[in-house]
Amino acid sequence: MLAADDPRTAQREDALNTHDFTGLIIENLRAAGVQNTIKNERLKFSHLETFPGTWLHAAGEYAEKDGSVRRVAVSIGPELGTVGPEQVKEAVQGVGFDLLIVCGFAFDPHVSEEAKRFGKLIVLPTRMNPDLAMGDELLKRTGAGNLFMVFGEPDVDIKRSNDLSRYTVTIKGLDVYDPTTGEIRSNKTDDIACWFIDTNYNGELFIVRHAYFTGADEPYEKLKRALRAEIDEAAWSALYQTTSYPFEKPKSGRIAVKVINHYGDEVLKVFEV
Numbered sequence: 001m002l003a004a005d006d007p008r009t010a011q012r013e014d015a016l017n018t019h020d021f022t023g024l025i026i027e028n029l030r031a032a033g034v035q036n037t038i039k040n041e042r043l044k045f046s047h048l049e050t051f052p053g054t055w056l057h058a059a060g061e062y063a064e065k066d067g068s069v070r071r072v073a074v075s076i077g078p079e080l081g082t083v084g085p086e087q088v089k090e091a092v093q094g095v096g097f098d099l100l101i102v103c104g105f106a107f108d109p110h111v112s113e114e115a116k117r118f119g120k121l122i123v124l125p126t127r128m129n130p131d132l133a134m135g136d137e138l139l140k141r142t143g144a145g146n147l148f149m150v151f152g153e154p155d156v157d158i159k160r161s162n163d164l165s166r167y168t169v170t171i172k173g174l175d176v177y178d179p180t181t182g183e184i185r186s187n188k189t190d191d192i193a194c195w196f197i198d199t200n201y202n203g204e205l206f207i208v209r210h211a212y213f214t215g216a217d218e219p220y221e222k223l224k225r226a227l228r229a230e231i232d233e234a235a236w237s238a239l240y241q242t243t244s245y246p247f248e249k250p251k252s253g254r255i256a257v258k259v260i261n262h263y264g265d266e267v268l269k270v271f272e273v
Contacts, residue, residue: 021079026058032147043179055091065180070098077104085114109268152176154259155186166246189214193262199247201256
């Protein structure tokens with residue numbers, strides 16, 4: 001018989017907790033589906049069952065608006081921790097599905113870049129509501145709304161100056177995936193809390209060289225209330241914009257744009273310039 005403080009006991013309990021967590025996520029995913037930030041654009045599963053894999057945890061089907069039936073797989077991130085690009089790489093090995101949903105409470109910003117590497121397979125990083133970590137009782141009180149949300153990629157326009165020596169970046173919104181049709185379209189900047197540019201991205205480390213804020217509903221007034229202080233409105237206006245200040249051509253030949261939404265989710269997109 002194993003003692004309570006035996007490492008093997010802890011290992012067995014960790015495995016049991018992981019199993020319970022995975023089962024909880026699949027159960028709620030089956031009931032709630034996956035949605036974006038647009039009302040009535042929710043992916044609903046016709047069925048979703050446990051999948052006996054290391055990196056894939058569930059598989060099933062769903063129908064798009066035109067009646068087309070699609071096969072879907074689900075990979076669930078850690079109960080405590082961040083989903084990294086390595087999980088996406090492992091989860092797509094041998095996948096014969098139309099859609100891979102990668103669920104996590106938090107994502108490494110490079111996940112979005114990794115998710116685009118797999119041809120026709122659509123990989124959807126899907127944010128799980130923190131309430132899911134609190135167990136069944138809290139979920140019964142909060143309901144099934146907004147439990148699994150898709151966070152889109154930044155829709156960016158890069159312009160070069162007439163003398164070809166400088167660039168500006170304009171953030172136009174987020175590319176939103178409509179799970180009911182499979183289409184990707186651009187949305188407004190209202191869902192963006194802030195965005196940053198690394199104007200000389202080296203492919204490994206993101207350095208914030210430009211920082212800007214956006215979003216709807218008078219964020220300047222909200223910021224004043226939150227800080228309980230007066231803010232230089234002219235200075236704030238210089239940062240509250242969707243077009244960057246000009247910057248020199250990067251020596252690395254690449255820039256990276258990072259966007260953070262109002263839930264704290266991050267997404268990174270890299271551009272050759």
